[in-house]
Amino acid sequence: MFPARFDYFRPQTLEEALGLLQEHQGEAKVLAGGMSLIPLMKLRVAKPARLIDIGRLSGLDGIEARDGELAIGALARHAPLEESPLVREAVPLMADAAGVIGDTQVRNWGTIGGALAEADPAGDWGPVVLALNARLRCLSARGERFIAAREFFRDAYATALASDELVTQVLVPGPGPGATGAYLKLERKAGDFAIAGVAVQLAVDEQGVCREIGIGLGAVGLTPIKAVQAEAILRGQRLSEATLADAAEAAAREAEPVSDIRGSAAFKRDLVRALLRRAIEIALRRSRGEQVEAGHV
Ligand SMILES: Cc1cc2nc3c(=O)[nH]c(=O)nc-3n(C[C@H](O)[C@H](O)[C@H](O)COP(=O)(O)OP(=O)(O)OC[C@H]3O[C@@H](n4cnc5c(N)ncnc54)[C@H](O)[C@@H]3O)c2cc1C
Numbered sequence: 446m447f448p449a450r451f452d453y454f455r456p457q458t459l460e461e462a463l464g465l466l467q468e469h470q471g472e473a474k475v476l477a478g479g480m481s482l483i484p485l486m487k488l489r490v491a492k493p494a495r496l497i498d499i500g501r502l503s504g505l506d507g508i509e510a511r512d513g514e515l516a517i518g519a520l521a522r523h524a525p526l527e528e529s530p531l532v533r534e535a536v537p538l539m540a541d542a543a544g545v546i547g548d549t550q551v552r553n554w555g556t557i558g559g560a561l562a563e564a565d566p567a568g569d570w571g572p573v574v575l576a577l578n579a580r581l582r583c584l585s586a587r588g589e590r591f592i593a594a595r596e597f598f599r600d601a602y603a604t605a606l607a608s609d610e611l612v613t614q615v616l617v618p619g620p621g622p623g624a625t626g627a628y629l630k631l632e633r634k635a636g637d638f639a640i641a642g643v644a645v646q647l648a649v650d651e652q653g654v655c656r657e658i659g660i661g662l663g664a665v666g667l668t669p670i671k672a673v674q675a676e677a678i679l680r681g682q683r684l685s686e687a688t689l690a691d692a693a694e695a696a697a698r699e700a701e702p703v704s705d706i707r708g709s710a711a712f713k714r715d716l717v718r719a720l721l722r723r724a725i726e727i728a729l730r731r732s733r734g735e736q737v738e739a740g741h742v
Contacts, residue, residue: 448486455498459584459613462499466609467586469495475611476500477520477559480551500556505613508532515617519558524549526557536577536617537731538626538644541740542569545628548636558612564668566601567638571669572661573628574615576644582614591616598668621657624648627727627739629720630663633707635741639664640707643696643720647679647728655679660721665700665713672696675721689725693718 456462466473474493476482477500485491499505505520508529515535517526526532527543546552546560546569560570561581574581574594581592583606597605606612626646630639642663648656658679660672675696682688702713720742730737 446487449489449492451493452495453498454495456502459502459505462497462502463584463586463609463611465497466611469497470609473497477556478522478554480547480555481559481563481565499611510535510619513619515619517557517615517617519612519614520556523552523555523557527552535620536626536646538573538576538628538646538739541628542573542644545569545630545740557615561597561615562604562606562612564598564602564604565638566667566669567664568669569628569630569639569642569663571598572642572644572663575661575669575671576626576646576659577617578659579618580616581612582616583610584613585610595671601667620646621648623650623732624657625728625731627724627731629724629727629739629742631716631720631742641665641702641713641716641720643717643724645721645724645728647725649684649729649732653683655682655684660696662696662700662717664707665702665717667701670699670701672699674699684725684729689722693721696721
């Protein structure tokens with residue numbers, strides 16, 4: 446359980462970190478909270494020759510409303526995201542998700558940027574950023590680019606990031622009037638990754654018509670899945686029993702689960718149906734001003 450030998454760098458500035466990443470491209474890995482990378486290095490599944498520790502860089506852990514967006518630094522850890530009044534008020538599904546990630550240690554050390562870059566198919570942040578139509582700000586010594594969450598996840602543990610690139614911010618569009626959401630996950634035991642997770646962000650007008658809808662599914666495919674067909678069924682419609690049933694059915698079809706130790710594929714499709722219905726119900730109650738717990742089922 447000892448990692449292979451590696452050179453360790455702790456840059457003092459973002460520019461220095463980007464320079465090191467460029468210089469050691471292909472041989473270096475970034476270390477943020479270390480919650481995923483360190484165990485993999487100990488198992489020697491990951492054997493980077495150089496480790497660039499960005500975990501203590503200043504200015505990359507902010508959570509602020511800016512230019513109509515919520516700008517979240519890549520080094521923001523899960524626990525502050527769960528507790529942030531701004532996050533709880535503007536995008537409660539992010540607080541829901543942050544609160545059900547792993548255990549206390551994981552939530553205190555793990556970062557949102559690290560979790561997204563890790564792209565674990567069962568990770569909780571993937572479905573949330575898809576439901577919210579978030580963008581990731583990515584930087585390298587070559588310059589800056591923005592990647593839509595929908596374009597970011599390429600395969601299990603694979604993203605659109607180049608090997609010299611860092612995620613520096615998660616940019617969440619400011620919620621429209623009355624928009625709110627919920628994230629729900631079922632796991633086998635507390636602290637476990639999801640058997641399935643569903644993120645919903647919606648806005649419903651005074652006539653009960655769904656004006657805005659985003660749905661992300663987690664742990665039911667090689668990547669998190671944006672349930673675009675379920676979204677299309679709900680968008681512009683009254684949320685009647687029949688419409689909700691159709692949307693739940695569509696989301697279950699869009700899911701691509703496999704049978705594994707966490708459950709059969711059929712069970713996971715059933716979960717998607719049930720979690721979507723329940724997450725929408727919670728979001729609707731929240732939109733009426735009710736305080737409703739979510740996160741764990
Ligand atoms: C026991 C346990 C339980 C867990 N349970 C859950 C769970 O229920 N749900 C869940 O979602 N997650 C879970 N996790 C994972 C957790 O969320 C980690 O925090 C996260 O996956 C990685 O974040 P990190 O900051 O620790 O990244 P690190 O481990 O430091 O890095 C992970 C990967 O991302 C890269 N990286 C890190 N930061 C950046 C960046 N800014 N830009 C580009 N690349 C970067 C690294 O090079 C590495 O490849 C669990 C982890 C453990 C150990």
